[in-house]
Amino acid sequence: MGFCTTDERKPLKLEELVRWLESEWMSTRVDQNLRTLWVPNACTHDTAVSKFDPLFPLANDYHFAGFELLACPVAPRITHYDDEGRFTDQTGAFLFRFVQKHGDKTVEVPVLSAHHSNESWEMLAVAAVPADFMAAWTDFTTECVRLSSARTPTDRVVIIGGHSSSFVPTTQWDEVVLPPKLKAEILEDVSAFFRKGVEVYRRLNLKPFRKLLLAGVPGTGKTMLCSALARWALDQNYLVIYVSSAKKRQNDPYGSTFDKIDYALAVAARSQYPTLILLEELDAYLHEEEKALILNVLDGSESAMNENGTLLVSTTNYPEAIDERIMKRPGRLDRIFIIPETRERSDAEKMLRQYLGGMWREEHAALVPQLVGYPGAFIREVAVCALTQLAYVEGEQLPLELLERSYKSLKEQIDARDDFLTRKGGIGFSVPEKAESNGSNGHH
Numbered sequence: 001m002g003f004c005t006t007d008e009r010k011p012l013k014l015e016e017l018v019r020w021l022e023s024e025w026m027s028t029r030v031d032q033n034l035r036t037l038w039v040p041n042a043c044t045h046d047t048a049v050s051k052f053d054p055l056f057p058l059a060n061d062y063h064f065a066g067f068e069l070l071a072c073p074v075a076p077r078i079t080h081y082d083d084e085g086r087f088t089d090q091t092g093a094f095l096f097r098f099v100q101k102h103g104d105k106t107v108e109v110p111v112l113s114a115h116h117s118n119e120s121w122e123m124l125a126v127a128a129v130p131a132d133f134m135a136a137w138t139d140f141t142t143e144c145v146r147l148s149s150a151r152t153p154t155d156r157v158v159i160i161g162g163h164s165s166s167f168v169p170t171t172q173w174d175e176v177v178l179p180p181k182l183k184a185e186i187l188e189d190v191s192a193f194f195r196k197g198v199e200v201y202r203r204l205n206l207k208p209f210r211k212l213l214l215a216g217v218p219g220t221g222k223t224m225l226c227s228a229l230a231r232w233a234l235d236q237n238y239l240v241i242y243v244s245s246a247k248k249r250q251n252d253p254y255g256s257t258f259d260k261i262d263y264a265l266a267v268a269a270r271s272q273y274p275t276l277i278l279l280e281e282l283d284a285y286l287h288e289e290e291k292a293l294i295l296n297v298l299d300g301s302e303s304a305m306n307e308n309g310t311l312l313v314s315t316t317n318y319p320e321a322i323d324e325r326i327m328k329r330p331g332r333l334d335r336i337f338i339i340p341e342t343r344e345r346s347d348a349e350k351m352l353r354q355y356l357g358g359m360w361r362e363e364h365a366a367l368v369p370q371l372v373g374y375p376g377a378f379i380r381e382v383a384v385c386a387l388t389q390l391a392y393v394e395g396e397q398l399p400l401e402l403l404e405r406s407y408k409s410l411k412e413q414i415d416a417r418d419d420f421l422t423r424k425g426g427i428g429f430s431v432p433e434k435a436e437s438n439g440s441n442g443h444h
């Protein structure tokens with residue numbers, strides 16, 4: 001009849017592992033009341049098995065006393081590594097040893113880990129654990145899970161949900177040109193939270209979790225600010241986590257975009273270091289299915305908390321998308337900073353000088369008044385565009401006239417785009433309002 005008998009069906013990997021445990025291990029230890037458990041993959045994570053602290057106390061006075069490898073043909077040992085060459089997950093057969101402090105009792109637990117199947121890289125792990133060892137075993141696996149995702153501060157930003165696992169931020173605080181009062185307030189808010197706030201929250205019996213939002217039209221330096229804050233926080237030896245874009249990628253191990261935020265908070269909590277989490281484009285996370293989950297995350301009520309303080313800095317250039325439930329409800333966002341376009345000639349000049357570098361000449365200052373009201377990204381673009389033009393003609397010095405031409409052509413592009421969006425009505429994200437909203441003498 002075309003049905004497979006049990007013998008013809010290819011056994012699941014899980015069944016192969018369990019059969020091996022039963023025939024090679026459990027059959028000779030029937031007195032131990034062993035249970036076959038499906039255990040977290042973290043149990044065989046390289047960090048967990050090689051860095052587990054032998055002094056870490058497990059229930060009933062047990063301690064982890066190391067491991068040896070078992071020869072097991074159904075669980076070959078394969079080690080994964082990240083893009084910095086650190087060993088991460090591994091498959092294979094391990095024999096973990098635990099000793100009781102005073103009783104001199106030793107418990108051995110075989111743990112087998114393998115990839116699901118030919119089609120899947122996902123891993124699974126099983127163990128044979130004596131029933132009366134469960135309390136200590138549970139403590140052990142919980143700590144393995146923590147260790148496998150805990151991070152210690154380094155000179156790099158940890159990325160969650162991106163293509164690579166970390167990056168080095170290079171933006172210096174001084175490079176960000178903003179009204180000095182605003183800049184000082186942002187840095188003061190961030191540093192005061194870690195210096196004093198965490199302790200205050202704790203005394204008040206609140207979770208030390210602070211949430212800031214940087215809001216502003218595109219190109220005003222929000223991403224740059226995040227990068228400079230990351231640099232600053234790494235210099236303080238804090239942990240810095242960057243949650244990559246809200247879009248779910250193919251093969252993304254995270255089930256949803258919300259999971260990335262949740263995971264970032266868990267890494268912060270498990271790591272137990274002061275942690276800065278950068279979450280760009282908060283608005284993109286607030287689509288209908290996940291909104292309620294995100295609201296809970298912002299409340300901080302669901303997640304495990306980092307005793308040493310977690311500061312979430314999020315950005316948006318579309319604050320209209322962040323509705324009243326977030327903006328106006330106390331506690332969900334502690335503070336919103338509006339990041340404006342340039343307002344002062346001095347700031348516009350500083351940026352132009354910064355982006356022209358050695359090519360700056362005093363005569364270029366004549367263009368500065370026209371740059372006021374534009375975001376930093378525009379001013380940078382004017383400079384870069386003029387410099388490339390100059391490079392094409394192999395010029396040595398940048399004439400003011402070339403800089404002005406570059407300005408005019410970029411301004412025309414922007415005006416044409418704004419005009420198009422305005423005429424299209426509701427489609428643009430309220431482009432016409434943005435120059436008015438900050439009182440600048442912008443380009444409208």
Ligand SMILES: Nc1ncnc2c1ncn2[C@@H]1O[C@H](COP(=O)(O)OP(=O)(O)OP(=O)(O)O)[C@@H](O)[C@H]1O
Nearest residue numbers: 176177217218219220221222223224317376377380
């Ligand atoms: N305030 C600023 N000071 C100095 N440079 C700036 C500033 N704003 C923007 N720039 C320049 O423009 C580039 C782009 O800015 P950035 O990506 O930080 O803008 P953004 O606010 O994050 O924009 P978006 O809302 O589109 O994400 C920066 O890398 C920097 O070179």
Ligand SMILES: [Mg+2]
Nearest residue numbers: 222223280315
């Ligand atoms: Mg940005």
